[in-house]
Amino acid sequence: MSTAVLAPPPVLPLHTRAGTDPLINVDIRRIFYGSHLAVRDVSMTIPKRSVVALIGPSGCGKSTVLRCLNRMNDLIPGFRMEGSVRFGGVDLYDPRVDPVAVRRKIGMVFQQPNPFATTISRNVAFGLRRTHYNGRLAEKIETSLRSAALWDEVKDKLHTGALSLSGGQQQRLCIARAIAPDPEVILMDEPCSALDPIATAKIEELIRELKERYTIVVVTHNLQQARRISDWTGFLYTEPAKGGQTGYLVEYAPTNELFEKPKHDDTRDYLMGRFG
Amino acid sequence: MSEAVLLNHQRLSGRTMLSGFLTALTGGATILALAPLLSVAWLLVQKGAPQLSLSLFTQTTPPPLAEAGGIGNAIVGTGVMVGLASLIAVPIGLLAAIYLSEFGGGGQVANAVRFSARVLSGLPSIIAGVFAYALVVMAAKRFTPIAGGVALSLLMIPIVTLTGEQALRAVPNKLRDAALGLGATPTQTVWFVVLPTAFSSLATGVLLAVARAAGETAPLLFTALFSLNWLRGVWEPAPSLAVMIYQFSSSPYANQIELAWAGSLVLVGLVLILNIAGRLLARQPAH
Numbered sequence: 001m002s003t004a005v006l007a008p009p010p011v012l013p014l015h016t017r018a019g020t021d022p023l024i025n026v027d028i029r030r031i032f033y034g035s036h037l038a039v040r041d042v043s044m045t046i047p048k049r050s051v052v053a054l055i056g057p058s059g060c061g062k063s064t065v066l067r068c069l070n071r072m073n074d075l076i077p078g079f080r081m082e083g084s085v086r087f088g089g090v091d092l093y094d095p096r097v098d099p100v101a102v103r104r105k106i107g108m109v110f111q112q113p114n115p116f117a118t119t120i121s122r123n124v125a126f127g128l129r130r131t132h133y134n135g136r137l138a139e140k141i142e143t144s145l146r147s148a149a150l151w152d153e154v155k156d157k158l159h160t161g162a163l164s165l166s167g168g169q170q171q172r173l174c175i176a177r178a179i180a181p182d183p184e185v186i187l188m189d190e191p192c193s194a195l196d197p198i199a200t201a202k203i204e205e206l207i208r209e210l211k212e213r214y215t216i217v218v219v220t221h222n223l224q225q226a227r228r229i230s231d232w233t234g235f236l237y238t239e240p241a242k243g244g245q246t247g248y249l250v251e252y253a254p255t256n257e258l259f260e261k262p263k264h265d266d267t268r269d270y271l272m273g274r275f276g
Numbered sequence: 277m278s279e280a281v282l283l284n285h286q287r288l289s290g291r292t293m294l295s296g297f298l299t300a301l302t303g304g305a306t307i308l309a310l311a312p313l314l315s316v317a318w319l320l321v322q323k324g325a326p327q328l329s330l331s332l333f334t335q336t337t338p339p340p341l342a343e344a345g346g347i348g349n350a351i352v353g354t355g356v357m358v359g360l361a362s363l364i365a366v367p368i369g370l371l372a373a374i375y376l377s378e379f380g381g382g383g384q385v386a387n388a389v390r391f392s393a394r395v396l397s398g399l400p401s402i403i404a405g406v407f408a409y410a411l412v413v414m415a416a417k418r419f420t421p422i423a424g425g426v427a428l429s430l431l432m433i434p435i436v437t438l439t440g441e442q443a444l445r446a447v448p449n450k451l452r453d454a455a456l457g458l459g460a461t462p463t464q465t466v467w468f469v470v471l472p473t474a475f476s477s478l479a480t481g482v483l484l485a486v487a488r489a490a491g492e493t494a495p496l497l498f499t500a501l502f503s504l505n506w507l508r509g510v511w512e513p514a515p516s517l518a519v520m521i522y523q524f525s526s527s528p529y530a531n532q533i534e535l536a537w538a539g540s541l542v543l544v545g546l547v548l549i550l551n552i553a554g555r556l557l558a559r560q561p562a563h
Binding site for chain 1: 451469
């Protein structure tokens, strides 16, 4: 259904090898908010079925880059991007591409758990209903909640309000809601920053499991978290010498490599905690 | 300074006395502000309550010199015209509110609409009547409850629009993000997430607008006019509570004056109930 909406541009056959074959080719030259140059020069290749972490100090444009990957930034007045984000060979910023269809392929989980003020099952079904899913809704809700490691905790109260869940449960509900419409990619914008350590550990474990089926891009403030969960890591930074207003990608490498042998001084200094 | 001086209670300091005086002043002002409301309510109950009976609600307004009678036709007329006004004002007001909050942003069109709504909300209600007279009565060449409904809707639209915009803006952006991030279109986001979340505050705004319209007299004076009979058709003059009170209160006949009191009590009671219902709805957590 949603692949059809991406047409007329061709859609990549997705029978590629996991972990090495590219799924998203990011080549962002410049991102503006109004006249403000927020991000420049971000080029990276996101392999299929891998976890990619974006790290860097506050205000370096991590979330901006993440939100470019499913065109969530389109909704911000004054947003303008130069460059391309190719998803399976299709430039997501091609004028023929429907941003709604993009977001159905590339789902998103936010910093604050944001379930709707309705029941647990309706939350999971939200994306399915919007795309007129014609399979069996109840089964889909169960498998989604199982995938999000939430089923056992909520199976007896599917029809109670989602807001009665704890913060960590709410965030896993949001993940279940995001994977229910079968996206290819899940973007996570600091998914654990509002959670306690136990809830964080559960989400991290979940991310590692979800990697089997989905490609995950996660923005995090937590360096150790990036190291624990990701295969590739991108370090974004703003040059203080040039006013520190514009973020750019300093280094993008397999996570072990980036943490063990960073190529750039800025990366090394950041990893060593010389600046925040 | 010794402790004895600090804890001296022998005489009040200037500051304490000033504080006491100002507290008394604000308290007195509050009582003054409430006094007219309470005295109106007391008078209405005193004069209107004895007339409360079943026949008050089932019979029509009596002509001069007739005995008894009721205000049933006026209540129905008010209900019909307020209902018609709501049918016009609620969709227009809510759609305008959705535009202002969700799509117009801070653009020039949105600012113009918002400014117009504020001006319109201060519109003297007699002007709304003149407008409806020109638009409907002069075209149809007769007095009609439709003209009354149009005039009342003019007063309701800005209330629904402005309270509606506030209600929609109070919906947290993270819910819009969630819906859009799940591949909902902007329309689906508004329909399935924003409107349900804001429902109780939207309903409050609508109820306040209905309460305002129900009590208006001037817009009905030369649009719906008045009638002593039940509402018989859309192209006939129509009775209403407010105009009935206006007419009967200046009547020389005791029976009509008593019914004006009863009608006032019913109208104030109706408006009060609508306001309380609005408050109760607003108290429900929106999220």
